[in-house]
Amino acid sequence: MRHIRLTLLTLLCVASVRLQAQVHIAPLFGEFSVLPNATEVRISGKKLKPYQLTNFHSIEVRQPQNEQMRHAESLVLSDARTAVAREEDRSNGRLHYGFYELPTDGRLHTYIFYRANAQKLTLIHIEGKASMEELKAYFKK
Amino acid sequence: MTQKEHKLTAPEALALADRYFEARTSAAEERLLRAFLLSPEGADARFDEVRATLFFLQTGRRHHRPTSHRRIAWAAAACLAAVCFVGALSYRHFDTQNLCTATVAGKQLTAEQATDLMQHQMEDMFNPEKPTAP
Structure with a gap:
């Protein structure tokens, strides 16, 4: 009985581990969300079902400072090192945009989308069953 | 042993006592034996053991039978309450996931x-x- 309780407790702890704990970009959401020129969006569950997604977390910074862009870029590239699929564009040694699929246990896809310029920095971290092609089909015009 | 008379004799009671300890007596036979043990003939020391056992168990049944039913009922109610509680907690947990x-x-x-x-x-x-x- 004690072993069963311990197993159930362990499973509960594992199940409550949040998505952001697994990626280098996780602290960026907290750092940027307090800025007056930032927008943070967090959605999970029912609202994402039409897109075959389970978790959506984004942070958008308008007129980002250079230092903020460098900081975000370095963390994105840290996660990108282990990406199993990528699409990116760099100019003048800087990351203009990057779409990365991270390795997972095979049940759900995990993506990081990043785009930055002088007007706007957008970082999106999502998880779901949708493939990259399906996401593009939903959102690409 | 058949009960031709409502009142047992000592030899009949002795035989019935042996069958009692072999768990071969019916409820009616136990009642006859009990009645004999309460009579003057049943006060004999030969019946001490069966008297102690029979009346001890009778007391135990009177005290424990209702309690065991009560315990089962309480255990079932507690399990049901636990299931409902866990279910309500799980609903709240998954509801906040949206x-x-x-x-x-x-x-x-x-x-x-x-x-x-x-x-x-x-x-x-x-x-x-x-x-x-x-």
């Missing part, structure tokens, strides 16, 4: 606005030449 929030400059938006923002951000991500400002 999260939908958005903040702009620290100001909270509605769930509908959050969904719209999500849509726009994903479209802008894949269509940078055609920005869709919300």
